[in-house]
Amino acid sequence: MNESPGVVDLLGVLAYAELSAFARMTEDAASLAPSLADQVALSELAVAEYAHFRLLHDRLTELGADPEQAMSPFAEALDAWHTQTAPADWLQALVKAYVGVGIALDFYREAARHLDPSIAKLVDEVLVDEGRSEFAVERVRAGLVADPTASGRLALWARRLVGEALSQGQRVAAARPELALLLVESASDDQAQISRLFATLTEEHGKRMAALGI
């Protein structure tokens, strides 16, 4: 509906999220994949994240913003999330990719409801890739067939991923009020609305866990 300062924040946080997801997935693919085919599958997902990064980066430039400056306020929170959730094995890496991409897409969808149509279009382009991380579901399910005892461990892992994401998200929302305002219906009672947004994200996360079978 407008291009408030919050829009640059929103594009900046999404851009850094994509850039860091690209780097971490690529690293996880190279260091944890049990086969070259698996490494390639996760690298494909990483490169798709990079393509989203490029869209966001270009949109920031078009808006007259400096992309690096727009991203930098969010680097610390997102880097902290990645440091706290470094996967220890291949199944953890797959669950992280699926959960991380899922949370990001929920966020894009939520943002699209409140934004200027030209940015909503960018969000649509990103959402086209929605099915990409499905390969992770199939491989996690196969992994659980091979080792059913991994299920409880992965369920805990997924809970940690989303817990750390919500905690970093709360931190960002508190530090960047314009960004938070952009994602809620009105300025009144915005803390409650942020909590509601986070509840939606948690609910979607639950559905993804069911899809993974954990």
Place this chain on the structure above:
Amino acid sequence: MNESPGVVDLLGVLAYAELSAFARMTEDAASLAPSLADQVALSELAVAEYAHFRLLHDRLTELGADPEQAMSPFAEALDAWHTQTAPADWLQALVKAYVGVGIALDFYREAARHLDPSIAKLVDEVLVDEGRSEFAVERVRAGLVADPTASGRLALWARRLVGEALSQGQRVAAARPELALLLVESASDDQAQISRLFATLTEEHGKRMAALGI
């Protein structure tokens, strides 16, 4: 001229070289870049390597080969090169990217002289990206202006990069005679011709060092 077993080896070694360069450059970009703009510049180069990997991967599939099987004989030598040449700082990472991409492109050019036209076309597509690593030249030169004492250290580093590459290359040529044969004019005296090929690569490397100003 033909699609001998050596062709699958050639596409396999190039594919693994691109895949591993993609992963290492992405990691170097994330861990060593002094700014987000620098991280993005090296990540762009990494993603271009991945696009080359995809071309090679698809070509292997078209030839009826299994891409993972075609790559795997070369993983050890290329991983060893990367382990022996992990950059310690940003300037080393830039020099490695420029030198590594340069050696790979020399190799593509040499291979194109001996190959079936359909593969030569693929090589042309890769060579279109030749100018991409030029940003590294500019940044290394700027780095040397800021700190002229880095020059000797980087010259040694570049010598190590190419030395380790030639040593891994000799190892691969000895283990894969069909591949080696593909890159030389005739079967007679092929060891001498391989040495000649390596001499050409070294000469091109010298030109790149001059461009970097080291």
